[in-house]
Structures are given as C-alpha cells and as structure tokens.
Amino acid sequence: MRKLAEKTRRTGRRTAPQSPKPTVHRRFDDGYAAGYQDGLQTGMAAYGTVYEGTSIVIPTYNQADYLRKCIDSIIDYTDLPYEIIVVDNGSTDGTAGYLASLKGRVRYRLLETNLGFAAAVNRGLMMAKGQTIALLNNDALVTEHWLENMLRCLHSDERIGMVGPVTNYIGGEQLVQTNYSSIPEMYAFARKHNTPDPVKWRETNRLTGFCLLFRRELWERTGYWDEGFANGNFEDDDYSVRIRMQGCSLMIAGDAFVHHYGSVTIKSFGKDYETINSRNEQYYIDKWRDPHGLVHRARAVGGSALYGQTDFYPRFTAVKGLGDTVFWLDGGERRPIDGDSGGLPVVQLTQIDIGRFPIGPAISAAEAEAAWRTDRVAAGMRGGVLTASPEGALYYVESGLRRFVASAEAAEAWKLSAKPMVQATHEQLSGLPEGLPVIAPGRCGQRL
Template identity: 50%
Template sequence: MKKQAQARQRRVLKGLPRKRTGRRTARSGNRFDAGANAGYSEGVRAGLETFGTVFDGTSIIIPSYNQLDYLKKCLASINVHTSVPYEIIVVDNASSDGTGAYLQSAGAGGVVRCRVLERNRGFAGAVNVGLMMARGSSLLLLNNDTIVTERWLDNLLACLNSDPAVGMVGPVTNYISGDQRIEVSYTDERGIAAFARRFNVADPAKWQPTDRLTGFCLLFRRELFERTGYLDEGFEIGNFEDDDYNIRVRLQGYRLLTARDTFIHHFGSVSMKALGEKFQEVNDHNRDVYTAKWANPHELIQASRLPEADRPAQGETAFYPQGVAVRGATATRYWIEGGLRRPIAGETGMPVVRLSQIDVRRWPLGEPIAADAADAAWLALPPVWEDGGALYLAENGLRRRLPTARAAEAWGLQLRRGEALAPEERALLGEGLPVIVPARVAERL
C-alpha cells in the first residue's frame, strides 16, 4: 500500500492522471459527488477545529495564474529540495488553463493545500488568502515561475533567524530587478541543479543588508506578519505591493537581508508578461498608488528611524492615528482612543475606516462608547495643518507627519472641524511616529 501511495503522489507531481479502474457511470458519479461533498464538509470541520494552530515549519505560499507547466516544475522542485518541515499552499487566481483542476487533484493526493478563487484578485489578493490559510511559524511567498534548489530553505531560515532585528530575507536569482540578480553559468534548465549545488554553501559573511527585497521569494516570521498585516490589495494584479511591504516593515525598525549564499532559478514574471500591452497600464496604475501613498518613503524611514529597543509593541498599529472610527471583517464599529478600541453603541456619523481583523485586534478592547459621544469627540479634534509642504496631525502632545494627502484622506482626517492649533501651540509639540495609509484587504477565503 505504501508503494502504491508513493507512486500515486509521483504521478500527481508530474501532472499525470491517476489510474482509472473503469468507465465512470452515472451511479458511480453520484457516489463520487456525494463522497467529494462529504470530504469537503469534513475538511471544513477539521479546519475550524484546528484554526489558529501553528506548526514549527514554513508555509510556502504560491499565488498562481495560468502557467500550469511552470507551477508543476516549482512544486516538483520543492518536493525534491526541501528537507525542513513545510507545507505548500497554492492560491489560484481563476486560471483558465486547467490549473484549478490540477491543484484539486494534487491536494487530494496530499501534495498541496489549495484555494481556487472565483476571480483574479491579483498577486496581493492571492497571497493574502494564502496568509489566512497558513499554519507555519515562518511564512514564505514564492512565485509560481521559480525552481528552488538544494539547501534553499535551510539557508534562508538560517539568515532570517540569525537576529531578531532581521525582518525579511530573500535569495539571489538569475532574473529579477535590483541587486538580487546575479550572473549564472548555465544556459538551460539542466544546468540549474549543478550551479546551485556549488553556489548554495551556507556562509553568513554573504548575508547583505538591503533596502529592498522583491516578492518573487520572500521569507519572514509569523510574528512579523502579525505586526505588519496583509499585503495591500490596492495594488492591482501585480507590482509594487512588495515594495510597499518593504517600507512598512522597515518603518518598524526591522532590517532586510539578501542571502547571497542562496540561489533559486526564476523564469521571470511570466504571468505579468502574459498581460501583453496591458502590463504597462497595470504597472503605471500601481506606481501611482505607491507614490500617492508614500511620496518619498526612504526619507520618511530615515526621519522615523527606530532603534530595536524602541520598536513599537503594537506593530503597524502604532502608525495609525487615534481619534478615528474603524471596523474589521465584522459589523462592529470601534472608536480608537487612548490606545484602545471601544465598541460604538449606535449609529455614528463620522467616517469609518475598513481595516483587516489582524489590524483591529492589535488595539486592546476597551469599554463601549455611545455613538453621540464618539461623534462629539471626533468633531472636537483639531484639523491637520501644513508646514513647509508637509501635513501634520496633533495627537497626545505630539505632532505626527502624514507622508501625503492620501494619508489624511484614508482616515478622514481632512474632515475634522475642531479648533485649529495656534503656531505657538504647534511649536510645543514633540515628534511622533508618522501616520500611514492602511492596507486595503478584502479578507475573505
């Protein structure tokens, strides 16, 4: 039986169909459907019972859109070259090339956990679904057009776990923008394994600090995800969502490292290239979203640089304003005040900002507040002001910079109608953390 199971798994990895024992009749089809439905229900039940359970291993999250042949190569390479504990989660963006059917058959064989989406939610949307499904103590985002290599994950984990101040790490490759690209000596796929075997010799001296890691292969701890949250789905289809996440991690005082002792092969943006003429339109849109959100993010990081000892315990929530109303995936509205989220009793007239549940839960729960009391408190808050071309907000004796007008609009801060602070009052304010635009997240499986 063990040999039969192993042979079945090998066939799934190679994309070959399982052996059939005869032609499927209507009666057998009904039994099959009933069994499939029962299995799905059992899976849902088991998933609910074990929700929140974390295992000491890595969740490898692979977003996919068409390109089934590349995905098969990627999965096969993980199976061959990964010796440390892991799970594979593939989230498919409504592919039209049979990827969904393949994933469901592979999942039935125990090779992957998968979610086939009803529509294309882009790279960020697919990754976020994978993050919701993930159970590993470390999380790795991996493009479907990659081939991983000997000791790849061992080396990356060693780099990540070398220092708590390291937030994210990534390998080098043959095809990428930025300084993660290296020259390779092979000319076809047959040469990848031999090249990587010589290259992937663990060497901490080759771990290089960087300001930017691309999302084709990105490893971080679950703790960082809980502090930072999901990718921003405001970046449609793909591009710039990894740059955005880099900024959000660095603002918290974490470092990024390129593991230059680790190589994986990257065929290179095959899903994005498949967009054809639409690629430029998508890229331009996402660049505009990034610019409207951050303006000059590197200057902002330098101005807000935090030593590790001062890293905010509440993670990215420290970069959100007080005196606002928010909600998560449920209908409950909260008034944010004094570092607490207070349930609002009644209908509020102020704008309510939609956040992810992981963002909302970073604020400890406080006592409920009546809607009219929350509205009155919001209306009494002073408006933002401009100084030297930059926008600022007064909060708890501090002035907090808003990187762009979009940051004010995202929180409804431009609608405040309280009494403006006089220049002499502003001069007495200390310097607080900047206020950033929250990530847009659909947050549904």
C-alpha cells in the same frame, strides 16, 4: 421444503431472506453524520493552531507548466517541514485539474476571477499554518538548501523582518552573475553556490517579491498585502517600506540561490502591462510620497524599538472590522461605540489590525463625536486635529504629539479630511514632541 428446492433448481439460486435494509441505512447515515460532526469539531478546534514548519504560498495565473516545475522543485529540494499552498487567480489553462491530480499533496484555493497578486497572497496567508511563511512566484525553481540557508539568516537576529535569496533574473541587488545555460547546469551551479556562509548576508532597502521569507509573527504585526496594487508590481516595495518603518531590517541571503524564469505572469498581460505598471507606480507614489524619509522619521522617533503597523494608525477615529460593531480608537484600546455612530466617518480595517487593539470600556456616540469634531490644538487633549504647517505639510495632533501624515492619500484613507482643518504656526508645531508618522491602511477584501 420440496417446493423451495424445486424453485432453487429452476432458477439456479436460493431466494434470499429479507434483510432489514432501512435499519442498516439508518445506522450508516447516523454513523456518517456522527463522524462528520466529529471531524468538523476537530477541524474547528485546530483552526488557529500552527506548526514548526514553513508555509510556502504560491500565487498563480494561467501558468500550469511553470507551476508544476515549481512544485516539483520544492518536493525535490526541500528537506525541512513545509506545506504548499497554491492560490489560483481564475486560470483557464488546466491549472485546477493539475492541482486536483496532486491528491492532497498541496492545499489550494481556486478563485473564480483574477483578483491580482496581492489578493492571492492574502488568501494564502489566511490559509497558512506555519511558524514561517515563504512567498514564491510560480516561475521560480528552488534549489538544494535554499530554505535552510534563508531560515538561518532570518533567525540570526530578531530584528530581521524579511529575507530574500539571490537569483539570475531580477532588478536590484539580488541579481548575481551565473554561467549556466540549462536547468541541469543551473542545479549544479546552485549546489556549489548554496554553501552556508553568513559573510554573504547583507542588508538592503528593498526585496523583490519573487521569493520572500518571514516569520508568522511579522505578518501578524504588519498585516495583509495591499490589494490596491492590481495584478502585480510595487506590492513588494510597499511591504518592504512597512517592515522597515517598524524598525526591522531586510536581508539578502547571498548563500541561497533560487532560479527565476522572470515575470512570466506579468508578461502574459501583453500591451496592458505598461498600464498596470504605471497605475501601481502612481498608487505607490500617492500612498508614500517619500518612503525613505518616512522610515527615517519613524526610526528617529522610535529609536531601537520595534513597532507594528497599527502603531502608525491615528487614534481618536472610528473603525470597524468584518462585524457590525463600530469601535473608537482611544490610546491603545478599541472602545465599542454605544449608540448611533452615524455622525462619524468609519474606516474599514482588517481583522488582523483590529485584533491588535485590546477592547476597552464602551464610549457613547455623543462623546466620540465630540472628540472627533474638536478643533483645538492643545497638549493633553482627548481628540485629534488635522493641521497643516505654513509650507502645507500635514500633521495629526494627537494627545500632545505632532504626527506627520505620510500623504494626502493617508489623510483621505483615515477620513481625516472630514475633520476641521487648523492652520498651525512653526512655533505651535515645534512646541509639540514628534510622534510616529501616520500611514494609510492597506486595502484588503478579507475573503477566502
């Protein structure tokens, strides 16, 4: 004891007893691992759950200052339950650092490269948990009661598919006259303007994608945005057509004003803007040809019924989702193809589209290929035939119905051009009842 005391006086400290450090570390590691696994399982169990709120999805690219103003406006002027989801298209201006600084106030995904507006929207949709979804440009400022008034319009009728606000900067029917010259004056203008008033609601044929609101159920029926549109423009026109074909309407909530700085991201492309715009316009024309005529055809066939996008897909075709299984679309089912399906052209669909078809009994590859190869135009046949009218209009004859094919792009997307082509007379076609038109599936990478 004397020696220990002398040593303590010399060093100023007692020699600490040896502690069982390895045991403590093992306990910590075991507890950490157990907690991690518990959190992982809880997260996986809650992955598919949704909540009674709105997911606000903001695609962005190299506009950190506008994005900050946009998010600040949401925080200041949104009283209803919401979540903010930002998808960044490979920005190099400090956007990533800004999002990290918010410390959990938003959920976000940082993409390595610019994959385009539609691709960013789709990743936001994959992340969304709300019963309603709002798509918002990064150069928009929301205002007092914006969300309440748009939701009130959306939920006023189950046939309303999508709602947009009015604004100061836009092309089309959503433009309104304003008298402000500063942001404080803008908020004062919006406060007076955003008095709830259903008289200001009106139907339109087109909504611009700077601010859109729709039910989650509509997205599940309509599917992802078409990533064939690169970097902006015409994706919103495409989605508007798809919604109207289902029998739903598009509404302008005239009592909801949202400020729009206007095409900030697309203008940043400079001289490339015209090339991008022309390419997207041509893709839209090739895909739809006569979009308003297609809406009229669909509504003439369907009457007051509501449809989903997959109702406009042809049957008796081979499709696959993300997995390796190839399915045969037969009536309202997807039937796993048993055997080597290498003799069939296979169309890639998204999981949300594949999931709309319940699984039916398996079908042999030989039986599916025989149905694919058929060249008979006959009522009740268990296969599909691509045919053309004397004027050259394409039809898909399927189970005794004639279905107008929206465009050569749609026929190519479904590999129908690989089927035996049959010329049909007016008498043959007019003798068959008309079914819903056939449209092209959208392109989607399906990756977070």
